[in-house]
Amino acid sequence: MIDLALVGIGTGDPAHLTLQAIRALNRADLILIPRKGADKADLAQLRRAILDEVLTNPETRIGTFDLPVRDAARADYRAGVDDWHDAIAATWAAAIAAQPAVKRVALLIWGDPGLYDSSLRIAARLSPPPRIDVIPGITAIQALTAAHAIPLNEIGAPFVVTTGRRLRDEGWPPGVDTVVVMLDGECSFRHLDPDGIEIWWGAFLGMAQAITLAGPLAGTAPRIVAARAEARTRHGWIMDVYLLRRRPARPGLPPE
Incomplete structure (x- = not known):
């Protein structure tokens, strides 16, 4: 043994x-x-x-x-x-x-x-x-939140860690406003309605070639897709992770 x-x-x-x-x-x-x-x-x-x-x-x-x-x-x-x-x-x-x-x-x-x-x-x-x-x-999650200087969870709120496959096949997990996605080789965030969602993305975290992008999903998604494709071509591989946060609707106010 x-x-x-x-x-x-x-x-x-x-x-x-x-x-x-x-x-x-x-x-x-x-x-x-x-x-x-x-x-x-x-x-x-x-x-x-x-x-x-x-x-x-x-x-x-x-x-x-x-x-x-x-x-x-x-x-x-x-x-x-x-x-x-x-x-x-x-x-x-x-x-x-x-x-x-x-x-x-x-x-x-x-x-x-x-x-x-x-x-x-x-x-x-x-x-x-x-x-x-x-x-x-x-973990890659800790490296991601540290790179963007953001908290993983909202005050007293839960979050879900899932895979790109499940996000693509099942959509946004119920009951949470924060989702961390790992093992996603297909940029599965593109299958979501981007309204009211922000994304924090990172690749090669902890390495000299680290890349980070963040912002509203609608405008940031194309930048991530392009940056990811370019980096994968250049290095032959890529490791990335991202956090999605949905802004909850505020009573009495119109949607943003």
Whole structure:
């Protein structure tokens, strides 16, 4: 049985790492870094740059593995994700087995391991099951609100964190005026009636190439679509997140 540390590393800035994360990385016998293809090579390089800054244990080894690709065209989305997770777990196991005398393994998890990340579900598929240590990290949501200097929620009000797929298929979630959208590769905010909605968007948050845009959805949406397309073409990939806030109607006043 191995000890597996899932270490939240924030959104690209080495300063996002907590002391707990740095200690966990330096306790590891092996740190695994995924390779996601040539167009995302800088993600692996960024992980290595983080390790160059915080890793002080000369005994810690760094290994790599090729991340399996999910079949995005599969009609049964959940079944496709399950098969993908099985493949990733098998790849983790093979990468660990290829290294001698490994007892403590660490994986650098973008953002936080507990928010829209599947590393915990994948780790549960390993056999024998490892002892898991989760190190929390700064999420993309925190990085977004910090970049725009805005609060996540209104006073005493709830908010919803959802995906682009659900926003596109189901519309605005009921009962809330604030929605955070993650995992949206299609700018699903374009499917909403923009009247009375503001958006705060960010891409590559925590990195040198960070981009932020904000304003009323009607006028800002086209700017985001254009900026996102240009950045994706330039870098070969993009990570972005956005917050939508609907201004509630005020009794006695006409709509804005």
